Amino acid sequence: MGACLCPSDDPESPSQPPCRPLCFHPYIKGSQVMMDESCCIASRVATFHDGIVFSNRPVELYEKVTVKILTEDSKWHGGLRVGFTWEDPSLLEPFELPPFACPNLVKQGKCWACVLPDEYGAEGMIVSFWVDSQGYVFCSVNQESEYLLLLEGVSVTRPLWAVMDIYGRTKAVQLLDPSSLTTNTEGPGLLRLNLDEQSESAHRENVGDDCAICFGYKANTMMLPCTHANFCSDCSLKILNTSGRCPLCRQEVKKILHVSLLAERESPELWPGKAKNICPFR
Template sequence: MGSIFSQETEYPKSKMTLEPLCFHSEAKGKQILLSDCYSKAERMSTFLDGIVFTNRPVKPYEIITLRILKTEDRWIGGLRVGFTCLNPSNVNPCSLPPFICPDLIHQSPTWAAVVPDRFIKTGDFVHFWVNNSGEVFLKTNEEKKFLICDGVTMDFPVWAVIDVYGTTKAVELLAPGGNPFSLGLLTEISMDEPYDFSFCLPKEECLVCWCHTRNTRLLPCGHTILCYCCANRIFSDTATCPMCRCEIKKFHIQNKSPHRISPDNLLHQ
């Protein structure tokens, strides 16, 4: 997949246009169903394989506005958003990994983070953007904007990338002004206002749900990147480590004895 996920160099910034923004019609996870106008994306089943991209690069401070259309409660963790230097027109959809975090981030020039659960209820609006310094901010409803990740390379065109993951079942990508709140946001984000550091995501969270602490070691690969609940769910669905794709045969919860996973001892919440 290295050649597929190479950084795009044939799309100069000078050719970027502000044509209507929608989801890319071809580059999408295998569980994603798009509406006829490519403005709505719904994950058909399971909790993964829900990656979608915008149809064109976005400019610094251009607001990406999503409306949460459907949610489901049987998973932990939800929507992830960010930006990538991958040109989705050059991406083979069959080679897309199941997750943005951590798979696509590790395989390509992509920067993304989880949206906190309290912002992804049905009917909520999520606004996110990247500034000239490569910092990605998020704002919803009347909340103060907050930083979710940084380090985005702004020397190349960037596309918005969304993972319709877990509790988030379906989203709609709105045109600018499609939500009255975004009209006021357009002016506000152009100012260098302080932002809320309290929502900056910690570094030791589970790399799948971003809700719980990493406390489970996967065997035989040895990676400790998941919480216990996500380790169980991933075993029941793919049985592969999200970091190295090694088969998961056992797990070890920190400070407890290792034991073999079997369908009889899986947690189902």
């Protein structure tokens, strides 16, 4: 296992300092990608695809990959894709890269990636994403303490490099040092989740029951802001990416949170921020 991949037993404790600053890989990139000298700003020159970029080194578990969306191109649809790969990009050839991270890289079986929600892809947004020791990928915007479940099932048994696809209306992004940014606890639209209050909700009683849609998996996610928790993570993600409305109350779904471990009170891995606005990361 690579020296940069250092999972911590306590997600609230700082992990070991990264071996070197995080930037984009300078050579392995999509055919339409241009970079500045620092390899921290990547721009897509033309069309809407061939904008895949990688991190220059493996990222640690819980290490935030933070990018600012610098420029949009409104003539295209769709936006930034983010994720992780266990294939060292240094072993690839640029001409081997497919035009899209989703579905091309994902279908190759060595990458986990998805598109960010539309509201996260606006020009000027600062987006952070990370993977935890259970293989869950989360993201947040503008250093807010609220975070969103993006993916699950990522293998963390080997080093992982960050993957980004500067796709569609996303035209240019900049990698930032998250430690230099101020945490925003008063951002507009921030859903302040007090876990003690949430645990008293009647909706939480549904966690652990069978998913109300597929009946094949346990309900383990909560939809926000309605707080219905009757669905498994697979079905919740499908709802978010299709109708975008809770099947029970038809309210628009803004976020999905993974709540099964919170309900069972067995592990702090996913919900270590009790009474701290769920912000366990440095």
